[in-house]
Amino acid sequence: MxxxxxxxxxxxxxxxxxxxxxxxxxxxxxxxxxxxxxxxxxxxxxxxxxxxxxxxxxxxxxxxxxxxxxxxxxxxxxxxxxxxxxxxxxxxxxxxxxxxxxxxxxxxxxxxxxxxxxxxxxLVGPSSILLAMMGSGMNGQRFTFNGYLPIDKKERKKEIKDLERFSFEKQEAQIFIETPYRNNKLLEDLFQLLNPTTRLCVACDLTLPTEYIMTKPVSEWKKTKTDLHKRPAIFIFQREI
CATH class of the missing domain: 3.40.1010.10 (Tetrapyrrole methylase, N-terminal domain)
Known part of the structure; x- marks a missing residue:
């Protein structure tokens, strides 16, 4: 020791x-x-x-x-x-x-x-990243936390497409966060840029009474209206074989 x-x-x-x-x-x-x-x-x-x-x-x-x-x-x-x-x-x-x-x-x-x-x-306590990963149903053996995505529209688009490619090639879940007041815009970008079959998890208000964790293909997300404005959220996606 x-x-x-x-x-x-x-x-x-x-x-x-x-x-x-x-x-x-x-x-x-x-x-x-x-x-x-x-x-x-x-x-x-x-x-x-x-x-x-x-x-x-x-x-x-x-x-x-x-x-x-x-x-x-x-x-x-x-x-x-x-x-x-x-x-x-x-x-x-x-x-x-x-x-x-x-x-x-x-x-x-x-x-x-x-x-x-x-x-x-x-000391042991709540980690929004791990709680979201636990509740996502995605690959808990291999995942990457990427922090915040770029704010610049062109850079963000490239980053999302690159992360989706990595998730497919490595069979790896990609985790990231956003400033709460920009959550809805990020969600729109994900709907627009990700493959319809890519699975997306949104986990917000973790450990709170309003906690919400949902995973489904992007094609299904597009059919529902989700308001994440100013709600602390974790985003995870994985494109599977």
Whole structure:
């Protein structure tokens, strides 16, 4: 077993993916670890505090310390966020939704922790990518998460056609996401560009009361009206032999 250079640990703390009861989607261990932490790294302090209050309402908010990790954070600042781990204190890394480090800027902190010899402990929680894959009925043995597709119309068209070709050649499910307010436009593009027999899964509002997961050929999707506007969604498709 490797020796860690410092006694402080970095806990990767999952969050809910919407207005859900935390204890319905998070294990008891997450609550117990949260109770022991006073230092956090998060994208948005306001939403991080809200999540902590939901999970551990008795925790004194005034004692909490936050480091902000988002698009405005200078790269040179980030390594210092883990200084207190080097002093023997534990730190929690929070995502805005779901699991830290997956489609999330927290991956950079985790990378630095490994380089510095700080133990990284991921906690169990909801991943929209894996939940969607589980519910899709597509190839769970071979799949690729592609993040966001290009915004440029020409580039997006090429990317969709390339991913469909890869899915056919490798028999591999292709997973991607979109900014919620552009979901309906993406769906229109998929209907227009994909082969009618290609299977498409739409999974939105995962773990919420309005959760919706449906897989069917593109030809069948075209017959129904689906409104995904501003609903967090995962898209998966696979063209089969």
């Amino acid at each position: 490797p020796d860690f250079q410092y006694s402080g640990k970095l806990y990767l703390i999952p969050t809910t993916m919407g207005a859900a009861n935390p204890m319905q989607v998070l294990p008891q261990q997450v609550k117990e670890i949260m109770e022991s932490l006073d230092i956090f790294i998060a994208e948005n302090e306001k939403t991080a505090r809200r999540h902590i209050k939901q999970l551990v309402p008795e925790k004194q908010q005034s004692t909490l310390k936050f480091f902000h990790l988002n698009k405005f954070t200078e790269a040179s600042e980030i390594p210092s966020f883990l200084n207190e781990c080097k002093e023997g204190k534990n730190i929690g890394l929070l995502s805005e939704a779901g699991c830290p480090g997956v489609a999330d800027p927290g991956a950079e902190i985790v990378k630095i922790a490994h380089n510095e010899g700080i133990q990284v402990i991921p």
